[in-house]
Amino acid sequence: MNFNVVKGTRDFLPQEMNKRNYIFNTIKEVFLLHGFSQIETPAMENLSTLMGKYGEEGDKLLYKILNSGNFLEKVENLNEELDYKKLTPKICQKGLRYDLTVPFARFVVNHQNDISFPFKRYQIQPVWRADRPQKGRYREFYQCDCDIIGSNSLLNEVEIIEILDEVFNRLSLNVEIKISNRKILSAIAQLINREDKLIEITTSIDKMDKIGYDKVVEDLITNGLTLDEVNKITPILKLEGDISFKLDKLKEIFSALPIGLKGIEEMYFIMNNIKNLNIKSEINLDLTLARGLNYYTGTIIEVKVKDMPLGSIAGGGRYDNLTKIFGLDNLSGVGVSFGADRIYDALEQLSLFDENIEKTSTIMFVNFGEKEAKICNIYAQELRNEGIKTELYPDNVKIQKQMKYANDKKIPFVGLVGEKEMAENKIQLKDMISGKQETLSLIEVKKIIEGK
Amino acid sequence: MNFNVVKGTRDFLPQEMNKRNYIFNTIKEVFLLHGFSQIETPAMENLSTLMGKYGEEGDKLLYKILNSGNFLEKVENLNEELDYKKLTPKICQKGLRYDLTVPFARFVVNHQNDISFPFKRYQIQPVWRADRPQKGRYREFYQCDCDIIGSNSLLNEVEIIEILDEVFNRLSLNVEIKISNRKILSAIAQLINREDKLIEITTSIDKMDKIGYDKVVEDLITNGLTLDEVNKITPILKLEGDISFKLDKLKEIFSALPIGLKGIEEMYFIMNNIKNLNIKSEINLDLTLARGLNYYTGTIIEVKVKDMPLGSIAGGGRYDNLTKIFGLDNLSGVGVSFGADRIYDALEQLSLFDENIEKTSTIMFVNFGEKEAKICNIYAQELRNEGIKTELYPDNVKIQKQMKYANDKKIPFVGLVGEKEMAENKIQLKDMISGKQETLSLIEVKKIIEGK
Numbered sequence: 001m002n003f004n005v006v007k008g009t010r011d012f013l014p015q016e017m018n019k020r021n022y023i024f025n026t027i028k029e030v031f032l033l034h035g036f037s038q039i040e041t042p043a044m045e046n047l048s049t050l051m052g053k054y055g056e057e058g059d060k061l062l063y064k065i066l067n068s069g070n071f072l073e074k075v076e077n078l079n080e081e082l083d084y085k086k087l088t089p090k091i092c093q094k095g096l097r098y099d100l101t102v103p104f105a106r107f108v109v110n111h112q113n114d115i116s117f118p119f120k121r122y123q124i125q126p127v128w129r130a131d132r133p134q135k136g137r138y139r140e141f142y143q144c145d146c147d148i149i150g151s152n153s154l155l156n157e158v159e160i161i162e163i164l165d166e167v168f169n170r171l172s173l174n175v176e177i178k179i180s181n182r183k184i185l186s187a188i189a190q191l192i193n194r195e196d197k198l199i200e201i202t203t204s205i206d207k208m209d210k211i212g213y214d215k216v217v218e219d220l221i222t223n224g225l226t227l228d229e230v231n232k233i234t235p236i237l238k239l240e241g242d243i244s245f246k247l248d249k250l251k252e253i254f255s256a257l258p259i260g261l262k263g264i265e266e267m268y269f270i271m272n273n274i275k276n277l278n279i280k281s282e283i284n285l286d287l288t289l290a291r292g293l294n295y296y297t298g299t300i301i302e303v304k305v306k307d308m309p310l311g312s313i314a315g316g317g318r319y320d321n322l323t324k325i326f327g328l329d330n331l332s333g334v335g336v337s338f339g340a341d342r343i344y345d346a347l348e349q350l351s352l353f354d355e356n357i358e359k360t361s362t363i364m365f366v367n368f369g370e371k372e373a374k375i376c377n378i379y380a381q382e383l384r385n386e387g388i389k390t391e392l393y394p395d396n397v398k399i400q401k402q403m404k405y406a407n408d409k410k411i412p413f414v415g416l417v418g419e420k421e422m423a424e425n426k427i428q429l430k431d432m433i434s435g436k437q438e439t440l441s442l443i444e445v446k447k448i449i450e451g452k
Numbered sequence: 453m454n455f456n457v458v459k460g461t462r463d464f465l466p467q468e469m470n471k472r473n474y475i476f477n478t479i480k481e482v483f484l485l486h487g488f489s490q491i492e493t494p495a496m497e498n499l500s501t502l503m504g505k506y507g508e509e510g511d512k513l514l515y516k517i518l519n520s521g522n523f524l525e526k527v528e529n530l531n532e533e534l535d536y537k538k539l540t541p542k543i544c545q546k547g548l549r550y551d552l553t554v555p556f557a558r559f560v561v562n563h564q565n566d567i568s569f570p571f572k573r574y575q576i577q578p579v580w581r582a583d584r585p586q587k588g589r590y591r592e593f594y595q596c597d598c599d600i601i602g603s604n605s606l607l608n609e610v611e612i613i614e615i616l617d618e619v620f621n622r623l624s625l626n627v628e629i630k631i632s633n634r635k636i637l638s639a640i641a642q643l644i645n646r647e648d649k650l651i652e653i654t655t656s657i658d659k660m661d662k663i664g665y666d667k668v669v670e671d672l673i674t675n676g677l678t679l680d681e682v683n684k685i686t687p688i689l690k691l692e693g694d695i696s697f698k699l700d701k702l703k704e705i706f707s708a709l710p711i712g713l714k715g716i717e718e719m720y721f722i723m724n725n726i727k728n729l730n731i732k733s734e735i736n737l738d739l740t741l742a743r744g745l746n747y748y749t750g751t752i753i754e755v756k757v758k759d760m761p762l763g764s765i766a767g768g769g770r771y772d773n774l775t776k777i778f779g780l781d782n783l784s785g786v787g788v789s790f791g792a793d794r795i796y797d798a799l800e801q802l803s804l805f806d807e808n809i810e811k812t813s814t815i816m817f818v819n820f821g822e823k824e825a826k827i828c829n830i831y832a833q834e835l836r837n838e839g840i841k842t843e844l845y846p847d848n849v850k851i852q853k854q855m856k857y858a859n860d861k862k863i864p865f866v867g868l869v870g871e872k873e874m875a876e877n878k879i880q881l882k883d884m885i886s887g888k889q890e891t892l893s894l895i896e897v898k899k900i901i902e903g904k
Contacts, residue, residue, distance in 0.1 A: 003558055003778050006496045006546055011559050013566060014489030014573070021490070033836040035813035035843030035861075037466030038473070042592050043495060043548075043578060044458045044515075063496075064518040066544055068582040072536040084524040092518055094458055096495075106455055107463050114465060116860040118846055121466070126495060130520040140494050153846035155825060162833070276830055326455050361487035373607060378728055381614070384485040391487030394570055394605035408568040409487075 008131070008139030018357045023171070023343050024124055024144065030166045031122040031146050034159060039121050041103040043128075044094045051095075053102045053325065055294075061129045064092040096128040100145045100337075101322070108149060109326040117150030117331075136341065147335030149322070154266055156334045157299045157318065158273045164303055164314060164336060165281045171343065172352050173305055175313070178286035179243075180300040181267060182317075184250065185290055187260025188236055191253070192229040200224065202290030205237060209288065213237065236287060243271060243285040266298060282306070295319045301336060305346045313342045356410075360389065362449055363413040363429075364406045367393040372417050379415065379427065379442055388449055406432060413449060460583070460591030470809045475623070475795055476576055476596065482618045483574040483598050486611060491573050493555040495580075496546045503547075505554045505777065507746075513581045516544040548580040552597045552789070553774070560601055561778040569602030569783075588793065599787030601774070606718055608786045609751045609770065610725045616755055616766055616788060617733045623795065624804050625757055627765070630738035631695075632752040633719060634769075636702065637742055639712025640688055643705070644681040652676065654742035657689060661740060665689065688739060695723060695737040718750060734758070747771045753788060757798045765794045808862075812841065814901055815865040815881075816858045819845040824869050831867070831879065831894055840901055858884060865901060 005011055012020060028038075044065060051059055071091045097103055100123045108119065124144045133139055146163065148156045161177060168175045189198040200223040204216050211219070216237070220230050236253065239246050247267055254260030267285065274283070281303075289302050291312075298318035305313055316336030323331045347353050363383065365376035376392045383390040391411075393402045406414050416428040427445050430437045440448070457463055464472065480490075496517060503511055523543045549555055552575045560571065576596045585591055598615065600608040613629060620627045641650040652675035656668050663671070668689070672682050688705065691698050699719055706712025719737065726735070733755075741754050743764075750770030757765055768788030775783045799805050815835065817828035828844045835842040843863075845854045858866050868880040879897050882889045892900070 003501055003561065004498070005494055005562075006498055009494035009496060011494070011563065012492040013563060014491060017490040017492060032812075033839070033841050035816070035841055035863075037812050037861075038469040039466060040464040040469060042457055042461035042463070043580070044461060044592065046456070046458055049455055060520075063520075065548075066516040066518050066540065068512075068515075070536045072534065072539070082524065084522045087524070088518065096517075109455065110457075111463065111465060116857050118857075120843070128495070140496065148846065151846045153819075153848075155819075155829070155844065155846040158829065159844075159846070166836075273826055273829065276826070277833055360484075360489050364487070367605075367607075374725055374728070377607070377610065377725065381729055384618075387485070389485050389487055391572070392607065392611075394600065394603045394607040394611070396605075405568050405570075411487075 006139070008133030008137075010138065010140070014360070015358050019344060019347070019353050020142075020340065022353065022357055023340055023347070024142075026170045027144055027167050027338055028122070028124070030163055030170065033166075034120070034146075034163055036120040036122040036146050039104075039107060039123055040125060041097070041100075041107055041123070043097055043126075045097060045103060045106070047089070047093060047095045049106055049326075050098060050102060054098055058098060061131055062098055063096040063128050063130055064088060065094040065096070067091055067093055097125070098129060099127050100125060100143045101335075102325075104145070104147065105322045106326050108331070109323050109328045112328060118148050118156070119150055120146070120148045122146040136345070138341065142340045144338040144340055145335055147333050149333035149335075150331055152332045154269045154299075155273065157266075157270050157301075158277075160301065160316060160334055160336050161270070161274060161279065161283070162277060164301070165279045167314075167338070168303070169280055171347065173313075173343070173346060173350075174281075174307075175303050176282045176284060176306050178284050178289050178302045178304065179267070179270070180286055180289035180302075181263040182293065182296050182298055182300060183259050183263030183266070184254075184287065185293070187254050187257045187263060188233055188287070190257050190259065191236075192225070192232050194225065194229060197224060199293060201233075202293055205288045206290040207288075208237070239287070243267075243283060246285045247271075263298075270299070291315055292317060295322065297321070297332075299334065308346060308349070310342055310346055310349075312339065313346060314338045359410050359412065361391045361409065361411045362389045363391075363415055363445075364402075364409075364411045365390070365392040365415040365417065366399060366402050367396045368416075368418050369396050372419075372422060375422055376415065376417050379417070379445075382442060383446065383449075386446055386450070388446070413445075415445065458591070460585030460589075462590065462592070466812070467810045471796060471799070471805050472594075472792065474805065474809055475792055475799070476594075478622050479596055479619050479790055480574070480576070482615055482622065485618075486572070486598075486615055488572040488574040488598050491556075491559060491575055492577060493549070493552075493559055493575070495549055495578075497549060497555060497558070499541070499545060499547045501558055501778075502550060502554060506550055510550060513583055514550055515548040515580050515582055516540060517546040517548070519543055519545055549577070550581060551579050552577060552595045553787075554777075556597070556599065557774045558778050560783070561775050561780045564780060570600050570608070571602055572598070572600050574598040588797070590793065594792045596790040596792055597768075597787055599785050601785035601787075602783055604784045606721045606751075607725065609718075609722050609753075610729075612753065612768065612786055612788050613722070613726060613731065613735070614729060616753070617731045619766075619790070620755070621732055623799060625765075625795070625798060625802075626733075626759075627755050628734045628736060628758050630736050630741050630754045630756065631719070631722070632738055632741035632754075633715040634745065634748050634750055634752060635711050635715030635718070636706075636739065637745070639706050639709045639715060640685055640739070642709050642711065643688075644677070644684050646677065646681060649676060651745060653685075654745055657740045658742040659740075660689070691739070695719075695735060698737045698739075699723075715750075722751070743767055744769060747774065749773070749784075751786065760798060760801070762794055762798055762801075764791065765798060766790045811862050811864065813843045813861065813863045814841045815843075815867055815897075816854075816861075816863045817842070817844040817867040817869065818851060818854050819848045820868075820870050821848050824871075824874060827874055828867065828869050831869070831897075834894060835898065835901075838898055838902070840898070865897075867897065 075090045126142050189195045204219040251264050296317035297320040300317040302312045303314040318334040320332045380390040414430040426439045428439050527542045578594050641647045656671040703716050748769035749772040752769040754764045755766040770786040772784045832842040866882040878891045
């Protein structure tokens with residue numbers, strides 16, 4: 001019998017939960033400070049809501065749920081249906097959430113009369129993908145998204161950048177925020193009159209980091225560009241310098257391309273508004289950044305940990321028509337998604353988790369027997385009333401075993417109440433780190449613990 | 453096209469999320485004060501882990517996930533498999549979590565070498581059941597469990613009762629904690645030599661509340677008891693009085709039944725240890741309480757809101773062999789599960805949610821244009837640095853529209869910075885409740901907001 005977890009999914013042990021909660025709580029706190037509200041959507045959605053939203057590959061990766069009861073009952077001509085692709089929609093009506101974006105779009109359309117626009121929502125829930133599991137890629141993982149929908153203002157982009165900067169500052173992660181703009185990418189394609197090749201061009205230049213300039217050129221030519229066309233855009237691809245230098249150069253290059261100028265203008269606005277906001281992260285214009293081109297329409301954002309080959313730990317952008325797929329038009333939004341698993345890996349590798357993060361209780365009372373336990377339970381209650389995490393070892397077993405438990409759980413204080421202490425209304429308090437042991441009153445114990 | 457949520461599942465709007473978070477956070481806080489650690493398990497489990505654990509009915513209510521890819525490929529003799537019951541295990545290997553208990557048992561067995569026993573864990577995650585949806589019954593709902601596993605001590609039962617009392621006190625819910633004991637129920641069956649009918653007897657008397665004594669007698673007889681046997685246990689069923697009176701009476705009745713006396717002794721211990729712990733909830737012995745007899749072996753607990761016909765809002769008990777199904781024997785545990793949806797309904801009906809619970813931001817700055825917005829963004833950042841939830845309306849639209857947004861989101865303060873205020877480095881602060889408006893410095897604004 002196989003009682004393991006499903007391949008590609010994970011149990012989270014207490015230590016891992018504490019670290020994950022630290023990440024989620026940090027992000028949540030920043031979202032709340034910026035006036036975002038939390039929503040949740042169901043794990044299961046109708047397949048009609050999910051199918052066709054993530055491309056053909058995505059449709060395959062959707063987990064489908066077998067209809068309840070006699071799922072074959074309504075299948076007519078069963079023998080003709082023996083092609084699994086034809087059979088699937090007849091026996092499955094529901095699927096598991098693949099991301100938070102499509103359910104969010106459905107949510108906005110369904111509840112458009114119950115929410116205030118611009119709607120600032122955050123959502124932290126697991127998603128499921130029937131992907132081949134590999135290092136760092138799971139079949140169940142949490143997404144952690146915030147979006148502002150129903151406003152065209154670029155101040156929302158500014159806010160998203162502020163949020164990114166604030167979250168990673170709080171996590172002590174030194175990051176680079178890369179920005180790009182779909183309009184600028186379009187202008188590059190227009191420059192050589194190859195708008196038909198926009199996706200191919202951006203896909204190729206997106207590989208710059210991985211394969212280098214020469215291979216990108218090869219890739220572009222394989223994708224149908226002429227060498228002449230490639231040469232025309234080379235100055236853009238090779239553009240070096242800080243963001244304002246690059247923008248100024250691009251402005252010259254795009255002087256006859258309105259869409260390019262619009263993209264530049266958007267960038268100027270964002271940079272201009274960020275200037276006085278004490279952003280600590282490095283912000284760079286990265287034209288090789290071309291994520292999510294099937295739905296991003298303006299700003300594109302990606303965050304990487306500096307000096308660490310970890311891939312993107314957050315990303316997002318502006319989309320002009322997310323809810324159109326569900327029949328609600330003209331609702332522009334911008335959002336960002338935090339990759340909790342990658343952030344976890346980065347903090348772990350850089351030893352940025354507080355060592356106290358594994359601590360559960362602050363004090364444990366040793367169990368010396370029924371009478372003593374009764375007194376300790378009363379002490380425990382009084383300490384908890386002061387907000388001090390307290391436990392009493394439930395079994396009257398050898399003290400070594402009890403101390404080992406406290407030690408394994410990294411409980412910093414142990415309280416010992418034997419006959420002598422009971423008679424004197426005292427507690428022998430052992431500091432598990434220094435090993436120091438003193439006989440104290442409950443009030444003194446409180447003071448020492450709270451002083452820590 | 454149907455873009456609604458799946459029947460029996462729900463979207464949660466921000467206001468609902470705030471209320472739900474209040475409930476979960478209250479419970480979590482109490483768990484943490486008692487030294488419990490959080491774990492999470494995957495939504496999907498192998499069906500071999502889930503099947504056969506919830507009875508025949510439960511197996512039917514499990515959501516099964518279609519195997520990925522060509523799920524028919526490995527089905528031999530497809531034409532013979534056209535019985536859906538035979539086909540299911542061939543095309544589905546995974547199912548959705550039905551409760552938190554079975555995954556917890558699997559978790560303990562898989563991680564027995566990584567955790568410290570007694571293991572105090574809590575877990576708050578959704579579960580899924582393909583049940584017929586009806587008022588108050590959903591196909592996706594959260595369970596919120598805490599368990600102490602690996603200790604036989606009855607002090608754990610005491611702690612569970614403390615936790616229940618503390619949670620419901622914090623939620624201002626006036627509850628009755630009903631306790632019962634499997635051993636006492638067994639003794640009742642032994643009393644008439646009908647241990648073979650234990651389940652039937654307890655199932656019948658469990659209905660006492662709903663159908664009354666006479667119907668319970670009919671039910672018992674239909675279930676195979678003689679009138680003579682029923683008469684013999686009638687004094688127990690009709691036992692009235694407080695818990696110590698009932699226990700004393702039962703001690704007499706069970707004088708020759710060791711298992712009954714053991715159950716009574718357990719109860720005495722619990723009551724005795726609770727005595728000095730300032731438990732505010734009413735605690736009663738309720739022998740008609742017979743939940744989960746297929747796995748509870750000792751204490752059984754159920755919590756009801758007083759004077760409200762709402763059913764149980766929490767329940768649990770002692771189980772001696774939860775992990776045996778996964779091959780790990782002799783691990784006794786006790787736990788309790790909070791019914792978040794019912795607690796929500798109770799708090800709603802009794803108007804016990806704080807009216808400020810719907811508040812998101814504390815202050816919103818009105819957007820008067822680019823220059824003004826830039827200044828407001830700097831103010832906003834400074835307020836957020838002080839922990840004040842702040843937003844800036846992103847669009848420069850009519851002030852009425854912006855004020856309506858603040859009002860709808862119940863934002864208590866609005867900051868107005870026009871040309872005059874900019875020149876003076878001031879903010880016009882409007883108190884949205886009193887309507888009062890004053891021109892203040894940023895420091896004064898902070899003080900007023902923090903004073904609230």
